[in-house]
Amino acid sequence: MNIMELAKIAKKTSINLAACDTATKNNALKAIAEALEKRKVEIFDANKKDIEAGEKSNLALPLLKRLKFDDNKLNEVIAGINSLISLPDPVGETLWCKQLDEDLELYKVSCPIGVIGVIFESRPDALVQISSLCLKSGNAALLKGGSEALNTNKILTEIIVEASTNAGIPSGWVHLLESRDDVNGMLKLDKYIDLLIPRGSNEFVQYIMNNSTIPVMGHADGICHCYVDSDADIKMAVxxxxxxxxxxxxVCNATETLLVHKDIAKEYLPLLKKELDKKNVSLLGCTETTKIIDVDLATEEDWKTEYLDYKLSIKIVNSLEDAIEHINTYGSGHTDAIITKNESKAKIFMDLVDxxxxxxxxxxxxxDGFRYGFGxxxxxxxxxxxxxxxxxxxxxxxxxxxxxxxxxxxSDYSNNIKTFKHKMIDKEF
Amino acid sequence: MNIMELAKIAKKTSINLAACDTATKNNALKAIAEALEKRKVEIFDANKKDIEAGEKSNLALPLLKRLKFDDNKLNEVIAGINSLISLPDPVGETLWCKQLDEDLELYKVSCPIGVIGVIFESRPDALVQISSLCLKSGNAALLKGGSEALNTNKILTEIIVEASTNAGIPSGWVHLLESRDDVNGMLKLDKYIDLLIPRGSNEFVQYIMNNSTIPVMGHADGICHCYVDSDADIKMAVxxxxxxxxxxxxVCNATETLLVHKDIAKEYLPLLKKELDKKNVSLLGCTETTKIIDVDLATEEDWKTEYLDYKLSIKIVNSLEDAIEHINTYGSGHTDAIITKNESKAKIFMDLVDxxxxxxxxxxxxxDGFRYGFGxxxxxxxxxxxxxxxxxxxxxxxxxxxxxxxxxxxSDYSNNIKTFKHKMIDKEF
Known part of the structure; x- marks a missing residue:
C-alpha cells in the first residue's frame, strides 16, 4: 500500500481508537510489553543485522550506539510501557461543564488529536516509546524510522501490531513507513495527518517544519543560556x-552560551575556567572576556550556534536587560537560567525571557519531561x-x-424568549 | 516602514506587553472605549468615505453592510471592550505547581503567545474587537483589514494606538498594514509572527492556510450536519x-446537509418540507429522498458544499454508523448534531463524530463563543x-x-545523591 492509502486507513481507524475504553488500551499495552519480552531473541537478531550493516557502511560510533537495541533498551521500553499503564487515561475527561440554560449543558471533554506522524532517526526504542504513547492517548500513528534501523523497526512494529490487535485495539492504528519517499509523502497529507513529531537532527527537524502544512511539534535548536548576575552566589554559579x-x-537542554554581568566577571570567570578546564571544555569569549581569561575570540556566529559539544561561548553584559535582550535575540526559546540572589531580578528575567x-x-x-515528572x-x-x-x-x-x-x-434566545444562564456546574458526561 | 520592520517592532514590544500588569491593561481598554466614543464623528466621517467609494465601485450589498460603522456598531464594540475589562486577567495564572524536590519548585504559568497576525476582510468592528482581545491577553497585533475599509481602519487604529500608549501600554504593540502585498509579506515572517488568525471568505482562509509556515487558527469551511435518527422526536427534529x-x-454554524434515518424519513421529510417551504429553502436530495418529497437530485458535489444560503441537501441513511461515516467523510469538523431520544445512540454519535x-x-x-459564554x-x-x-x-x-x-x-540526581519527589503543591509564583 502507498502512504496515502495507509494514512486513510489510519484516519479511519483513529475514530474507533478514540472511543476505546481504558481497560482495552491498558491490556493492549500489557500485551505489547509481554510480547516484546517473549520475542526478544527475534528483536536482537534483527538488530544485529542492522548493526552489522551499519558497521559495514561505516556508520559513526554515536549512531551505532543509538541503533543498538539490547537487553538494557528492552528493559527501558518495557518499564516505560508499565509506567504508561499506571497513568490515568487522559481521554474522555470532562474538563468543565457549563449550563448554558437549565436544559442545555455544555461539556468540554478531552479527546485524542487523531493521526500522529512520527519521524525519527536511528533509535528503535523511540518507535516503541512513541507508539505506546499514541496508544494510551488514543491516537493512530504513522511511524517513519531511519533506514539503518529498518530490520529492528520491522520486527518491533510487527510485535506491536499483533499484540495490540489481539487485545482488541482496532487494526490499522499503527503503520511503519519504509521508504525515504514516504517522509516527503507524509508532509503533504494534511487531510489525514493531524500532527507531525520529528525527532532527530536540527537540520532534519527544520526541514520538516519548512516543508509541511501539517502542524509540527518539536524543536529545531536548543540554544540555551545561563546568565550569571552581579548578585549571584559565585560558588553556586560555577x-x-x-x-x-x-x-x-x-542534548538540547545543555547550555551553549554563558552571559556574565560585568561587575562579577573578573571574580567569576577565572574560577569557572578552572572548573571547566578539568572537563576539557573549550571556551570562546567576547573581547571583554578575553581581557579576563585566556580564551579564543567568539564571532557573531557563535551566539547562534548549538555546539552539542564540550564548547561554551561567553559574553560579558552590562545589565540584566542586556542579558534578556541577548537571549531573546539569539536564543531558541528553549531553556534559559539566571543565577542571582536577587528575587526581583529573577522575576524580571523569568517574565521577560521569551x-x-x-x-x-x-x-x-x-x-526534561522525566525530570518534570510527566512520566x-x-x-x-x-x-x-x-x-x-x-x-x-x-x-x-x-x-x-x-x-x-x-x-x-x-431563535428562542435571539428573540429573547429565553436567556442564557452560563453557570458552571460540577457534572461529567 | 516595511512589514518586516513593523513585525520586528511588534515582536520586541510583545516581550514588555507580556509583563504589563492587569490595571494598566484594563485602564488602556477603558481609555480606548472612551476615545472611540469621543472621536466617533471622525470615525463616522472616515467610514462615510469608505462607504461612498464602495458604492462607486459597485461593492455588493452584503459587503457594504459589513463595511458600515455606525452608532450601533460603535456601541457594540464599546460593550465588547467593557465586557473584556470585567474578565479576569488570563496572563500570569499559575496553572499548577509541582515540587520536583524539596528545594526545587516547578510552576506552569499562563502567558501570551507573542505576536498575532490578524487578517480580516471588510468589517472594521473586527479591528477593534481583535485588538482589544490581543491587548487583554498581552499579545502584540499586526492587523490587515480589507482595502475597502482603509479610511475607517486607519482612524480606528490611530485612536487605539494613542489611547493605549497614553495609558501606559508599550508603544509599537499594534500596527495596521495597508497594502495588499503585506498579506503575502506576513505569511513569510514566521520568525516574528507566532499565530495567524484569518477572518473572511473560505477561499481566503484556505489560501492563508496553504501559504504560510506560521500556525493558523480558524476554519475554512463550516459544513455542518443534522442527523435525524429513527428514534427522534419528530416535532423536535423539525x-x-x-x-x-x-x-x-x-454563517459557518448553519446546517448544510441533513441526514435522515430510512425508518423515519417517510414520516419526517414531508413535515420538514412544509416548514422549510415557508422560509423558501430550496431542497436537494439523494435518490431515496426524491421518492418521498419533491426535490431536485443532489450530486456528490452537494455533500461537500457550504451553501451559506437558503439551501439544504438531504440524504437518507441506513444506520447511525452510515450517518457518522458520511459526516466524517464530507464534514469539515465544525459542528454536527444528532436528534434522537436514544441516549446510547447519542453517546456513540458524540464519541465517533470527529x-x-x-x-x-x-x-x-x-x-458560538458568545452562546458558550466565553465573553x-x-x-x-x-x-x-x-x-x-x-x-x-x-x-x-x-x-x-x-x-x-x-x-x-x-548530576546530583543522575548520580543518585538526590531523588525527585514530584509532589503537586498548592502555591503561586
Whole structure:
C-alpha cells in the first residue's frame, strides 16, 4: 500500500481508537510489553543485522550506539510501557461543564488529536516509546524510522501490531513507513495527518517544519543560556554552569552560551575556567572576556550556534536587560537560567525571557519531561501554540465540545424568549 | 516602514506587553472605549468615505453592510471592550505547581503567545474587537483589514494606538498594514509572527492556510450536519433542523446537509418540507429522498458544499454508523448534531463524530463563543491542535515553565545523591 492509502486507513481507524475504553488500551499495552519480552531473541537478531550493516557502511560510533537495541533498551521500553499503564487515561475527561440554560449543558471533554506522524532517526526504542504513547492517548500513528534501523523497526512494529490487535485495539492504528519517499509523502497529507513529531537532527527537524502544512511539534535548536548576575552566589554559579554545560553535552537542554554581568566577571570567570578546564571544555569569549581569561575570540556566529559539544561561548553584559535582550535575540526559546540572589531580578528575567522554560538558580539540564515528572515524554517543544517545553501525554490530546439539549433552538434566545444562564456546574458526561 | 520592520517592532514590544500588569491593561481598554466614543464623528466621517467609494465601485450589498460603522456598531464594540475589562486577567495564572524536590519548585504559568497576525476582510468592528482581545491577553497585533475599509481602519487604529500608549501600554504593540502585498509579506515572517488568525471568505482562509509556515487558527469551511435518527422526536427534529438551517444562513454554524434515518424519513421529510417551504429553502436530495418529497437530485458535489444560503441537501441513511461515516467523510469538523431520544445512540454519535462541536437534541447554531459564554470570541477553529471549536481569550494564551531552585544541579540526581519527589503543591509564583 502507498502512504496515502495507509494514512486513510489510519484516519479511519483513529475514530474507533478514540472511543476505546481504558481497560482495552491498558491490556493492549500489557500485551505489547509481554510480547516484546517473549520475542526478544527475534528483536536482537534483527538488530544485529542492522548493526552489522551499519558497521559495514561505516556508520559513526554515536549512531551505532543509538541503533543498538539490547537487553538494557528492552528493559527501558518495557518499564516505560508499565509506567504508561499506571497513568490515568487522559481521554474522555470532562474538563468543565457549563449550563448554558437549565436544559442545555455544555461539556468540554478531552479527546485524542487523531493521526500522529512520527519521524525519527536511528533509535528503535523511540518507535516503541512513541507508539505506546499514541496508544494510551488514543491516537493512530504513522511511524517513519531511519533506514539503518529498518530490520529492528520491522520486527518491533510487527510485535506491536499483533499484540495490540489481539487485545482488541482496532487494526490499522499503527503503520511503519519504509521508504525515504514516504517522509516527503507524509508532509503533504494534511487531510489525514493531524500532527507531525520529528525527532532527530536540527537540520532534519527544520526541514520538516519548512516543508509541511501539517502542524509540527518539536524543536529545531536548543540554544540555551545561563546568565550569571552581579548578585549571584559565585560558588553556586560555577556549579550550575558546569552542570548545565557538561553533565551531558549532546542534548538540547545543555547550555551553549554563558552571559556574565560585568561587575562579577573578573571574580567569576577565572574560577569557572578552572572548573571547566578539568572537563576539557573549550571556551570562546567576547573581547571583554578575553581581557579576563585566556580564551579564543567568539564571532557573531557563535551566539547562534548549538555546539552539542564540550564548547561554551561567553559574553560579558552590562545589565540584566542586556542579558534578556541577548537571549531573546539569539536564543531558541528553549531553556534559559539566571543565577542571582536577587528575587526581583529573577522575576524580571523569568517574565521577560521569551522561552518555554525559564529557570532561577538551577541547571538548564532540568528541562526534561522525566525530570518534570510527566512520566512519558513526547518531546520538547519550542512552539508558541498547543504545547511548549517538555511535552507529556497532554500534548497528544485536544478536546471537543459536547452540547446536550432538549430541543433547544437559537431563535428562542435571539428573540429573547429565553436567556442564557452560563453557570458552571460540577457534572461529567 | 516595511512589514518586516513593523513585525520586528511588534515582536520586541510583545516581550514588555507580556509583563504589563492587569490595571494598566484594563485602564488602556477603558481609555480606548472612551476615545472611540469621543472621536466617533471622525470615525463616522472616515467610514462615510469608505462607504461612498464602495458604492462607486459597485461593492455588493452584503459587503457594504459589513463595511458600515455606525452608532450601533460603535456601541457594540464599546460593550465588547467593557465586557473584556470585567474578565479576569488570563496572563500570569499559575496553572499548577509541582515540587520536583524539596528545594526545587516547578510552576506552569499562563502567558501570551507573542505576536498575532490578524487578517480580516471588510468589517472594521473586527479591528477593534481583535485588538482589544490581543491587548487583554498581552499579545502584540499586526492587523490587515480589507482595502475597502482603509479610511475607517486607519482612524480606528490611530485612536487605539494613542489611547493605549497614553495609558501606559508599550508603544509599537499594534500596527495596521495597508497594502495588499503585506498579506503575502506576513505569511513569510514566521520568525516574528507566532499565530495567524484569518477572518473572511473560505477561499481566503484556505489560501492563508496553504501559504504560510506560521500556525493558523480558524476554519475554512463550516459544513455542518443534522442527523435525524429513527428514534427522534419528530416535532423536535423539525424545529431543530429549521433553526439550524434558517435562523441565520450566511454563517459557518448553519446546517448544510441533513441526514435522515430510512425508518423515519417517510414520516419526517414531508413535515420538514412544509416548514422549510415557508422560509423558501430550496431542497436537494439523494435518490431515496426524491421518492418521498419533491426535490431536485443532489450530486456528490452537494455533500461537500457550504451553501451559506437558503439551501439544504438531504440524504437518507441506513444506520447511525452510515450517518457518522458520511459526516466524517464530507464534514469539515465544525459542528454536527444528532436528534434522537436514544441516549446510547447519542453517546456513540458524540464519541465517533470527529468534530469540534457535537450536539444532541439542539441546533447547530449554538456553536458560538458568545452562546458558550466565553465573553469575547477570537473565532471558531477546526484545528485539531491548540484550540478547537469557538475560541475565547484562552486561544491567545500559552504557558511557560518557571523552575525555582537553590543551586540544584542534574548530576546530583543522575548520580543518585538526590531523588525527585514530584509532589503537586498548592502555591503561586
Amino acid at each position: 556549579d550550575i554552569v558546569t552542570d548545565s554545560k557538561t553533565q551531558y553535552v549532546s 522561552s518555554g522554560n525559564v529557570f532561577w538558580n538551577c541547571s538548564t539540564r532540568f528541562s 512519558a515524554e513526547v518531546g520538547i517543544s519550542t512552539n508558541k501554540i498547543h504545547a511548549r517545553g517538555p511535552v507529556g501525554l497532554d500534548g497528544l490530546l485536544i478536546y471537543k465540545y459536547k452540547l446536550i439539549g432538549h430541543g433547544n433552538i437559537v | 424545529d431543530i433542523v429549521t433553526d439550524s438551517k434558517t435562523q441565520y444562513v450566511s 468534530s469540534g462541536n457535537v450536539f444532541w437534541n439542539c441546533s447547530t447554531r449554538f456553536s 469575547a470570541e477570537v473565532g471558531i477553529s477546526t484545528n485539531k491542535i491548540h484550540a478547537r471549536g469557538p475560541v475565547g481569550l484562552d486561544g491567545l494564551l500559552i504557558y511557560k515553565y518557571k523552575l525555582i531552585g537553590h543551586g540544584n544541579i542534574v
